Amino acid sequence: MKEIKKRSECPVSFSLDFFGDKWTLLIIRDIVLHGKHTFGDFLQSAEGIATNILTDRLKMLEEQGLLMKYPVAGKARVGYCLTEKGVTTIPIVIEMALWGVSQNNSDLKKELTAALRKDKAGVIRQLTSHHIQLYRSHNPMPH
Amino acid sequence: MKEIKKRSECPVSFSLDFFGDKWTLLIIRDIVLHGKHTFGDFLQSAEGIATNILTDRLKMLEEQGLLMKYPVAGKARVGYCLTEKGVTTIPIVIEMALWGVSQNNSDLKKELTAALRKDKAGVIRQLTSHHIQLYRSHNPMPH
DNA sequence: GTATTTACTTGTATTTTGCAAGTGCAAAAG
C-alpha cells in the first residue's frame, strides 16, 4: 500500500506525503463535488483509475482516518464517506479546483464556480457541514 | 521530463496533472515561504530532493510558465522566480501548509501561522504582490 | 593552478503505477 513516510517537519511536505499523487484527491473530489460514495462510482470517473490503485487509496484513506466505510443497501454493499478529519481536506480540493478553472478555463459546474467566486469560505462551510451530517448519519454512536 | 498529460476536463484533475507529485509544490514552497531561489537552495531543503528530479521539475515549471530563470551575481549564476502565472499557485501552497499544521501540529514559522489564521486572504495578497514585484524586477521589459 | 561550487547529465536499482485478468460474494434472472 501507499505508505505515508514523513520526509520532514514541514507541514507542506507533510500534506504532500498524503496528497502528493495523482489519485488521492480525485477520490475526495468525487465525494465532495460529485456526491459519489461507492467503489463503482469512483471507478467510473473520467480519469479512469485502475481498480488496484483505487483499492489501495481507499484503504490508505480509511487507515489514516479520512474516510469511513459504511454498509449500504442495493448492489454496492459498501459506501465511503468523509470523517471529521476528512472534511478538513475540502479547502485543498477547492483551491485545486479554482486553480484548474483559472488555468484551463474549463468548467466545474457553473453555479459552483460562481458561488465560489462570490463566497469561497461560505461554500466551504456548507460543503463541510453537509459531509459532517452524512458522516453522523452513518455513525450509530457519535462521540 | 515529467509530462503534463490531461486526463480529463475536470479542473481538479487538471491541477493534479501539474502538482500531483511529491516534489513540484515543495519547490514553490521554497520560493514562497523560504525565499529560496537557486538550484543549490532547493537542494538543501530537508526533504532531500535528488538533483535529477530537481532539474526535471525546474525545467517543467519553466516550460509551463510558472517559473522564470534570471541571471544572478555570485556563485549561483541562475535564479528562479515565480511568474504571474506562478503566483496563482500560492493559495494551494497555503492550504497545504494549513492542513499540515492542523494535522501534524508542526510549525511553519509561528508568526506566519498566526497571520494566516487572522487574515488568510491578506497574507496571500501580500505574498503574491511580493513575488510579482520580484518577477518584475528581474524582467527588463514588463509587458 | 588547484580546489570547490553550481548546474546539470548519466546510469542503475527500487518503487509506483497502469493494465489485464481472475476471484469471491450477493442479488437478480430464468
Added chain:
DNA sequence: CTTTTGCACTTGCAAAATACAAGTAAATAC
C-alpha cells in the same frame, strides 16, 4: 434452484517514475 450479472476487490506483469550514486563542464574561490 441453477445461471448470470455486477460489485469489490486481488494478483501478476510490464512500463513509468523516482531514488541514489557517480560523473561532467563551466565558473568562481583561494
